[in-house]
Amino acid sequence: MLYFISSVVVFFMFWLVLSGHYTLMLLAIGAVASILVVGLATRMAVIDREGHPIYLLYRAVWYWPWLFWEIVKSGISVSKIILSPTLPISPTLINLKATQKSVVGVVVYANSITLTPGTVSVEVEDNEITVHAITTLGAMDLEEGKMDRMVTKFEGGIGT
């Protein structure tokens, strides 16, 4: 029920941002549309802890800035590699253990790896992630486990 209400609120805010017209009729249509959509989604059983992880929102406040900074750092280093005349790449494939307890946590970790330039998660199964990195150094950085620990902290160690 809590997830139902918070989904409706999120959808209605989305409507407000996209519409930009704040007359009573359009607001009412927006509210009805949000409730209908979330009602349909509830029947499809996708509005739950996993499909609508709103409880992660307050921890995202510090995880996202950290991730942005990582993206900027590795984006600049990949740009340097691309622009360097000798093209100093050393493509590496590596298996990583994900220490997250929930499916959402593992997905966040794998997507964070892919989002960071220079590393792509090519295969995910249970708690194992196979990563392709453009340099061996980048693979070693991931193996060291800073991002894994950050995501585990972000997830809060809650199971699904």
Place this chain on the structure above:
Amino acid sequence: MAIFIDILSWASIIIGGVFCIIGMIGLMRLPDLFTRLHGSSVTDTLGAGFLIFGMALQSGLSLTTAKLIIIFGLILLTSPVATHALAQAALHAGIKPKLTVDKTGGHIAGED
């Protein structure tokens, strides 16, 4: 003050464009599919990020900025999924990445 924000936004848009071009150069120069994905991810994240930041500065505190933030969020959520799907499909189709170092010992996650 307005000129300061304008300069910042122009700089941001130019930097975003430069990162898009760098991503494109990466696509051309890098040797195989998997390394080319790394080149394109520069365009996805830094290129799009700086462009949208520059555009947000132009529109100020308005509904347009809110929409730009939503677009940025959409890119951040969908681009890794698409990249992962592409890499996984390539691996399953039997395309072997050109590797300098293989730390997996031939073992890919999910295989016995």
